[in-house]
Amino acid sequence: MLDRVEIRQQLKAPIEHLGRSIIVNVKNFGHFFLYILNFFYWFPRRPYRFKLLFEQMYFIGNKSIFIVCLTGSFSGMVMAYQTYFGFKLISVDSLVGPVVAITLAKELAPVLTGLIVAGRAGAAMAAQIGTMKVTEQIDALEVMGINSHQYLAVPRIIATTLVLPMLSTVFSLVGNIGSWVIGTKALMIDETLYFAKLGDFMFMEDIYQGIIKAFFFGFMISLIGTYYGFNVTQGAEGVGKGTNLAVVWGMVTVLVLDFFLTSFLIKIL
Amino acid sequence: MSSCAIEIENLVKRFGPHTILDDLNVKIPQGKITTILGFSGAGKSTLLKHILGLYTPDQGSVVVLGSDLGQLSELELREFRQKFGMLFQYAALFDSFTAEENVFFPLQEFTKLGIEEIRQRARNMLLTVGITEDSFEKFPSQLSGGMRKRVGLARALVLGPDVMLYDEPTTGLDPITTKMVNRLILDTAEKYKDRLMTSVIISHDIKATLEISDFIAFLDHGRIIEYLPVDQFKETTNPLVRSFLDI
Numbered sequence: 001m002l003d004r005v006e007i008r009q010q011l012k013a014p015i016e017h018l019g020r021s022i023i024v025n026v027k028n029f030g031h032f033f034l035y036i037l038n039f040f041y042w043f044p045r046r047p048y049r050f051k052l053l054f055e056q057m058y059f060i061g062n063k064s065i066f067i068v069c070l071t072g073s074f075s076g077m078v079m080a081y082q083t084y085f086g087f088k089l090i091s092v093d094s095l096v097g098p099v100v101a102i103t104l105a106k107e108l109a110p111v112l113t114g115l116i117v118a119g120r121a122g123a124a125m126a127a128q129i130g131t132m133k134v135t136e137q138i139d140a141l142e143v144m145g146i147n148s149h150q151y152l153a154v155p156r157i158i159a160t161t162l163v164l165p166m167l168s169t170v171f172s173l174v175g176n177i178g179s180w181v182i183g184t185k186a187l188m189i190d191e192t193l194y195f196a197k198l199g200d201f202m203f204m205e206d207i208y209q210g211i212i213k214a215f216f217f218g219f220m221i222s223l224i225g226t227y228y229g230f231n232v233t234q235g236a237e238g239v240g241k242g243t244n245l246a247v248v249w250g251m252v253t254v255l256v257l258d259f260f261l262t263s264f265l266i267k268i269l
Numbered sequence: 270m271s272s273c274a275i276e277i278e279n280l281v282k283r284f285g286p287h288t289i290l291d292d293l294n295v296k297i298p299q300g301k302i303t304t305i306l307g308f309s310g311a312g313k314s315t316l317l318k319h320i321l322g323l324y325t326p327d328q329g330s331v332v333v334l335g336s337d338l339g340q341l342s343e344l345e346l347r348e349f350r351q352k353f354g355m356l357f358q359y360a361a362l363f364d365s366f367t368a369e370e371n372v373f374f375p376l377q378e379f380t381k382l383g384i385e386e387i388r389q390r391a392r393n394m395l396l397t398v399g400i401t402e403d404s405f406e407k408f409p410s411q412l413s414g415g416m417r418k419r420v421g422l423a424r425a426l427v428l429g430p431d432v433m434l435y436d437e438p439t440t441g442l443d444p445i446t447t448k449m450v451n452r453l454i455l456d457t458a459e460k461y462k463d464r465l466m467t468s469v470i471i472s473h474d475i476k477a478t479l480e481i482s483d484f485i486a487f488l489d490h491g492r493i494i495e496y497l498p499v500d501q502f503k504e505t506t507n508p509l510v511r512s513f514l515d516i
Contacts, residue, residue, distance in 0.1 A: 047378075136361035143321055144375055145350035 035227050039157060042150040049155055056159035060121045061166060067116055068167050069174045075108055076100060076175030080182040084189070096187070097194040098201035100179040101172075105202075105210045109172035110164075111258055114217035117164055118250030122225035125156050126246035129229025130239040138230075153226040157219065164218030165211045172210060205269040213261050220257060221250045274299040274432060274467035275320055279329035282315055282491075289315045291491035293329070297484075300465035302458050304478045306513070307488035313471045316488065317436060320469065321353060322346045334431055351379055354425030358437040360417040362409040368395065368420045369405040375428050394423040398453065415446040422453060426461075433457065435470040439477045447474070451481050475514060479503065487513070 079100045087093045129152055132138050138148045183189045228246040232238045275297040282290040289312045297303045307313050318324040319331050322338040331338045334352060341349055362371050372391040376382060382390070395405060398419040409417055418438070425433065435454060439447040458468050472478050478485060485502040487495040487510045495502065495510045505511060 131364075135364070136357045136359065137363055139323075140355070140357060140361040140363070142323060143350060143353060143355045144378070145347040146378060147347065 031231075032223075032227060035230075036223060038149055039153060039223065042147060043154055043158070045150065049151065052151070052155040053159055056155050057163050059124075060117065060160055061163040064117060064120055064167060065170065067120070068113055068171050071112055071116060072104075072109070072171035072174035073178040075112060075171075076104060076178030077182045079103060079108070079175070080179040080187070084183065084187050093187070093189060094193045094197050095201070096183050096189060097179065097198040100183075101176050101198055101202050102206050104172045104175040104179075105206045106213075107210075107258070107262075109168045109175065110210045110213040110217055111254060113164060113168040113171045113214060114221060114254035114258075115251050117160065117167065117218070118221045118225075118254060119247055121160060122221045122250040123243050123247045125222060125225030126229040126232075126243045127239055129153075129226055130232035130242045133230065133232050134235050134239060149230070153230070156226055157222040160222035160225075161215060161218040164221070165214040168210055168214035169207075172207075209265050209269055212265060213258065216257060216261060217254050220253045224250045224253060272299050273297065273332075274334060274465075275469070276332040277316075277319070277329070278332075280316075280319060280326050280331065281328035282312075282319065282324060283327050289491055290319070290326075293488075293492055295486055295493045295496060297467060297469060299467050300462060301483040302454070302468040302470065302481055303484040303486065304470040304472055304482040305486045305488055306472060306475065306478055308513075309473065311488045312491045313473075313488055314436065317434060317469075317471050320432075320434065321350065321355070351428060352431045353434060354428070354430030354432070355434040355436065356418065356421050356425050356438055358440055360409070360421030362417055362420055362424070364409050367406050367408055368400060368412065368416075371409070371420055372423045372427050375424060379428060391423075391427065394427045395420065398423045398426075413446075414442060415449055418442075418446075418450055419453065422457065426457065429461075429464070431464070431466060433461075433466055433468045435468065435472075437472055437474075438470060439472065439474045447477060451477050455481050 080096055083096050083099050084093055087095055087099070129138070132152070138152070141148045141151055180194065184191045184194055225246045228242040228249075232242040234241075273296045275295075277293060277295045280290050280293040281288065293312075293316065305313055305316060315324065319326060319338075320333060322331070322333075322341070326339065333349075336349060338346065338349070362368075363374065366374065369388070369391055372394055373387055376387040376390055380387070392402075392405065396402075400416065400419050400423065404412065404416060409420070412420065438450050438454065442450060454468065454470070458466065470478070470482065479499060479502075482499050484496065484498055486493045487502075487507070489509060495505055495507050497505065502510075503514070505514070
């Protein structure tokens with residue numbers, strides 16, 4: 001039979017576990033918040049490394065363009081099919097163009113591009129910086145008097161923040177081409193009507209909304225990717241873990257942030 | 270003993286409940302090779318990071334070349350670090366750069382020299398440490414351990430440091446490469462003797478230490494328990510140091 005002390009300890013254990021995990025999470029959040037402040041501290045300071053910035057923009061942008069175009073075109077085509085068969089039931093199939101275009105511009109393009117970049121560039125950032133950390137390359141930078149955050153994180157974060165809206169715009173454009181091909185060539189929607197409705201219902205605000213979202217997604221994905229890179233421990237295994245966490249949290253952040261940005265942007269745009 | 274390059278007084282560093290450096294005092298002479306010996310976990314790397322200003326002491330002071338590192342701002346400290354050169358245990362070369370670019374990098378970051386001048390200096394430095402031209406364009410992954418150390422040394426020396434730090438330079442190397450690295454350290458110290466370049470080596474390789482050092486400090490549980498010129502160190506009667514020497 002359990003005595004009173006053992007019963008009390010068994011009851012205390014889950015509460016202690018909960019308390020500990022709350023403390024760890026608050027600590028991690030604080031650590032991440034300080035990391036963001038560190039970025040804003042180093043971001044405006046000299047030297048400005050434009051070469052590194054353009055290299056990162058090339059890596060994130062140019063090397064992601066193919067997959068963005070591929071995903072974008074198929075997303076647009078699928079959306080056209082799905083909306084067409086729904087809309088045809090209530091005889092508004094001519095609205096396929098604007099519905100697909102608005103959905104792409106406001107939601108699908110920034111979110112899917114964000115997920116692609118989180119999977120590709122976010123993972124690469126965590127892996128590159130993490131490997132540099134475990135092989136003392138970051139220490140070597142610091143010993144030389146170069147701030148590793150300014151040298152490694154700042155160009156990556158700025159590059160992703162600038163490139164993601166561009167990729168999202170390309171995604172949207174290619175998706176609309178896919179939708180137009182399926183809508184007018186396969187589903188036989190009148191082409192003039194397709195473009196007329198697009199002009200009637202699609203506004204610049206819809207495009208701005210997607211671009212603003214992509215801007216914030218880019219910022220957060222790269223912050224998370226570089227953060228996990230800098231916080232890698234335990235050698236090669238740690239690099240793997242850091243990369244995995246960067247991808248998972250990058251993707252989750254895109255989806256959660258999308259909700260809050262949508263709620264906010266709907267009110268102001 | 271000649272004038273001090275590094276003066277550490279009452280240094281205390283704690284990480285959580287663990288005291289890593291406990292009231293540590295040491296004066297490292299200028300223009301000499303000083304080795305800090307100790308068991309694994311004795312606090313050698315923590316001490317090195319204090320000398321570099323990468324860690325802030327909980328108590329005490331670290332004065333390098335007359336500057337109290339604790340009194341310098343973050344930006345002043347970064348500038349001050351250009352007085353240091355460091356050879357890491359595994360060289361820590363930037364793996365996306367070639368051998369030449371690794372040496373090129375500090376010159377590009379910290380001097381206003383033209384690209385050709387920088388290239389020439391980087392190449393000369395590589396030749397000085399024994400890297401031949403056919404290896405200039407090789408990436409670190411294509412170089413042997415010994416060659417990586419040489420490139421790492423060239424990178425550390427290219428800005429003409431006043432204090433050269435070596436972190437476990439011979440750990441994990443075969444005897445021939447160990448001998449080569451020891452020779453490299455001695456040659457480097459000799460070459461920069463007139464500039465009074467100070468060398469500090471962190472090691473637990475007793476044989477190599479006795480071969481190349483002018484002074485040896487023995488670190489145990491965060492304190493320097495013995496600090497003597499190499500000849501006197503060999504004759505020490507301290508039982509802990511003796512047990513380390515007699516292995």
